[in-house]
Amino acid sequence: xTGTAAPSGDVEAAVVAAFHSDWGRxxxxxxxxxxxxxxxxxxAQDAFARALERWPGDGIPxxxxxxxxxxxxxxxxxxxxxxxxxxxxxxxxxxxxxxDASGDSGDGGDAAEDEFADSGVEDxxxxxxxxxxxPALAREAQVALTLRTLAGLTTxxxxxxxxxxxxxxxxxxxxxxxxxxxxxxxxxxxxAYLLPERTGAVLAVLYLLFNEGYSATAGAELVRVGLCAxxxxxxxxxxALMPDEPEVIGLLALLLLQDARxxxxxxxxxxxxxxxxxxRSRWDGDSIAEGLDRLDAALRRAQPGPYQVQAAIAACxxxxxxxxxxxxxxxxxxxxxxxxxxxxxxxxxxxxxxxGMAEGPEAGLRLVDALDDSGALAGYxxxxxxxxxxxxxxxxxxxxxxxxxxxxxLAATDAERRYLTRRLAEMAVAG
Amino acid sequence: MRYALLxxxxxxxxxxxxxxxxxxxxxxxxxFGEDMTKRGVLTGGERLRPSTDATTVQVRNGEVVTSDGxxxxxxxxxxxxxxxxxxxxxxxxxxxxxxxxxxxxxxEVRPVWEM
Numbered sequence: 001x002t003g004t005a006a007p008s009g010d011v012e013a014a015v016v017a018a019f020h021s022d023w024g025r026x027x028x029x030x031x032x033x034x035x036x037x038x039x040x041x042x043x044a045q046d047a048f049a050r051a052l053e054r055w056p057g058d059g060i061p062x063x064x065x066x067x068x069x070x071x072x073x074x075x076x077x078x079x080x081x082x083x084x085x086x087x088x089x090x091x092x093x094x095x096x097x098x099x100d101a102s103g104d105s106g107d108g109g110d111a112a113e114d115e116f117a118d119s120g121v122e123d124x125x126x127x128x129x130x131x132x133x134x135p136a137l138a139r140e141a142q143v144a145l146t147l148r149t150l151a152g153l154t155t156x157x158x159x160x161x162x163x164x165x166x167x168x169x170x171x172x173x174x175x176x177x178x179x180x181x182x183x184x185x186x187x188x189x190x191x192a193y194l195l196p197e198r199t200g201a202v203l204a205v206l207y208l209l210f211n212e213g214y215s216a217t218a219g220a221e222l223v224r225v226g227l228c229a230x231x232x233x234x235x236x237x238x239x240a241l242m243p244d245e246p247e248v249i250g251l252l253a254l255l256l257l258q259d260a261r262x263x264x265x266x267x268x269x270x271x272x273x274x275x276x277x278x279x280r281s282r283w284d285g286d287s288i289a290e291g292l293d294r295l296d297a298a299l300r301r302a303q304p305g306p307y308q309v310q311a312a313i314a315a316c317x318x319x320x321x322x323x324x325x326x327x328x329x330x331x332x333x334x335x336x337x338x339x340x341x342x343x344x345x346x347x348x349x350x351x352x353x354x355x356g357m358a359e360g361p362e363a364g365l366r367l368v369d370a371l372d373d374s375g376a377l378a379g380y381x382x383x384x385x386x387x388x389x390x391x392x393x394x395x396x397x398x399x400x401x402x403x404x405x406x407x408x409x410l411a412a413t414d415a416e417r418r419y420l421t422r423r424l425a426e427m428a429v430a431g
Numbered sequence: 432m433r434y435a436l437l438x439x440x441x442x443x444x445x446x447x448x449x450x451x452x453x454x455x456x457x458x459x460x461x462x463f464g465e466d467m468t469k470r471g472v473l474t475g476g477e478r479l480r481p482s483t484d485a486t487t488v489q490v491r492n493g494e495v496v497t498s499d500g501x502x503x504x505x506x507x508x509x510x511x512x513x514x515x516x517x518x519x520x521x522x523x524x525x526x527x528x529x530x531x532x533x534x535x536x537x538x539e540v541r542p543v544w545e546m
Contacts, residue, residue: 134520136520136524182542183520183540183542184432184434184518184519184520184523184542185519185520185521186518186519186520186521190521194521
């Protein structure tokens with residue numbers, strides 16, 4: 001142990017830092033050792049509470065993660081000892097703890113700390129994330145479980161982030177944990193033949209988390225904005241755990257490049273500012289630089305995938321100093337590639353926008369009209385909104401106004417409606 | 432872990448099969464049964480007659496109420512089931528995906544409630 005008393009401010013900061021970096025590890029290890037998700041969470045909570053009690057007097061341990069894991073494991077043993085039915089389980093946990101070679105001394109000794117780095121603990125977080133994102137769980141349950149167990153958000157925080165009542169979220173988490181136990185969902189990293197499919201689910205969960213945060217704009221939605229940071233944190237962890245997966249790196253690059261624009265994309269009223277009108281000096285340069293580095297690292301592996309392509313598109317925007325410098329031909333080509341990888345009418349619509357910028361509104365309009373005829377995006381407000389923008393650029397103000405009205409009718413949020421209303425008013429002036 | 436693999440298929444498609452198609456399907460089930468027996472995971476299973484031969488029984492206020500047909504009138508009906516004993520859900524999913532009916536209908540994987 002470091003052994004010297006620490007000022008309480010330092011201790012609190014250290015516990016908060018340890019919470020961010022180690023909550024997921026502690027829970028992941030405890031689930032493996034005890035096989036009990038609730039016990040794992042409760043014991044992890046106990047360990048963090050104990051850190052707040054002990055660290056001011058004992059000093060902050062050299063390896064807080066190891067201290068917390070050992071303490072949580074001991075708390076789990078205590079809880080099982082107190083429970084009358086815990087005898088068999090206790091034996092199992094004790095055996096697992098011994099074979100781990102890091103569960104010896106009281107509240108976490110030096111021996112435990114030294115073992116921590118290479119005791120397979122890293123794998124536990126990977127086991128945990130793959131189990132949380134198992135395809136036998138509903139997507140909303142995957143998301144909630146990932147946030148609770150890996151990121152350490154409370155049920156109340158997750159409920160607020162997803163705009164559902166807390167009891168609903170609590171029940172969702174309980175059901176998911178029951179299904180894991182009752183249906184026999186294994187706690188493991190899937191074998192190689194399942195990995196591509198299962199990794200896709202993990203990436204989808206992280207991207208969904210990010211988008212939930214990204215689509216939140218106003219002050220009242222600050223909890224949701226925090227989801228962006230959580231998604232990036234988890235993506236970083238995943239990259240560290242799966243350093244050879246280009247799509248994992250591609251996702252992190254995509255998140256960083258998009259997140260760089262987050263504060264510049266809303267005005268003080270909380271309205272969305274379109275990309276071409278954003279103040280690019282407010283984009284986060286560090287985040288862009290890291291995103292570009294990560295993207296390069298992913299592309300060097302020459303195994304392209306949809307997240308890398310989306311990151312490459314985001315990079316085209318991020319590297320354009322002015323909106324007019326944007327390489328729209330490249331973006332249109334990248335969307336073409338994305339459509340081939342993941343055929344989807346929404347991606348087609350984005351391609352039409354890029355083509356409209358690269359080759360002129362006429363060319364974009366042809367693609368949008370073809371999509372309109374297919375009916376695949378019926379009811380999606382961005383279809384008439386895109387059509388309206390192309391018509392406006394062609395100077396067809398009356399047709400544009402009709403399309404803006406159609407979009408306005410379908411738009412879901414106030415911010416979108418305000419933007420469309422503004423455009424519609426411009427058409428009235430022009431027409 | 433023990434699981435019931437419920438084979439849910441559209442009975443009208445089953446009935447519309449040509450004798451050759453039915454033969455191929457039957458052979459597929461035979462092979463599945465042999466493979467899984469060899470693997471040591473199969474503990475039971477039966478093919479069921481179609482829902483037109485089903486009778487639904489309820490007891491209400493002490494009275495037995497009997498009606499013709501399945502309990503739910505859905506397009507896909509349970510046409511058979513297997514009982515398997517395997518390691519975990521991932522293995523059960525892998526086995527379920529090998530059932531010929533998975534290619535035309537759906538397999539519901541239900542863990543057995545151990546007493």
